Amino acid sequence: MSQPGRLTIGSWDRMRTLLALRAERGELSAIERRIADFIVENPLCVRDRSSQQLANTLSVSQSSVVKFAKRLGFRGYPDMKLSISEALAREAVSQGPAVVSSDPDVARAEALSRGKAAADDETRSLNPPERLTAAVRRLADAETLFVAGDGGSGLAAQGFAAHAAALGRRCMAYSHPASLRSGLLAATSRDTLLLVCDQTDEAAWLQACREMRAAGGGVVVVTKQRSESLAGTADECLLVSAQAAAAHVADLIYESAVRQLLDDLFLRMLAIDPGAAASVAANRRRLMGDE
DSSP states (O other): OOOTTOOOOSSHHHHHHHHHHHHHTTOSOHHHHHHHHHHHHOHHHHHTOOHHHHHHHHTSOHHHHHHHHHHTTOSSHHHHHHHHHHHHHHHHHHHOSOOOOSSHHHHHHHHHHHHHHHHHHHHHHHSOHHHHHHHHHHHHHOSEEEEEEOHHHHHHHHHHHHHHHHTTOEEEEESSHHHHHHHGGGOOTTOEEEEEEOSTTHHHHHHHHHHHHHTTOEEEEEESSOOHHHHHHOSEEEEOOOOOSSHHHHHHHHHHHHHHHHHHHHHHHHHTOTTHHHHHHHHHHHHTTOO
């Protein structure tokens, strides 16, 4: 039976992503991050070593290794080691021998596709159903929906705004904090702000969230790094996972995961309104000039 808060490992890729995400968010100390990095890069070594041997390899104390395992929710190092071994074994059985194309372009494309799929899976695991339901309800009930984001997040936000508008909702899209704050001057308690933020300019976006709350409206934040300031200002904070060795690849994976999450939110909005699908179809026909 899993312990409360335990890091459940469905596959090695899942554990690797979770460890990397926790390190990125600053949830691990320097020693814990050193241990996590080694586990991520050398799972077979961990499987074959005792806690003391791992501690010697990393030049840390054995107690640090044991505490790290317990921090993740395991009963101790042997429990974590067994879980890693089982995850590697299940993955080997389910996936079979790894086949890497000799064509570097094909191999790169396949690796990107796997990275996007892993990010989608991890993003779903980071956002409990009840949190998604609460976020969707706020978005669906808004009289006016303010949608904002910049960079890759901004493009995804604009796409969501276009889909929401097709529902016949009053929807305003912004790509700069200053223009958003100007628009929020007309916000009321019946409105909601959806902020898709990768923290390129957190202070400015945070001020906009505060102003929306001051107006009595709701705030839903989608971000790739949990920020206590943003989360504290939002009614609901949804997290996006995106891990890759190269920064430019991580950006591609993040943008894909953001779009997937926003598409999911839109479809959930559609599902709770029996007449929504018909409204979208009718509005699409109008935009295409068929009516």
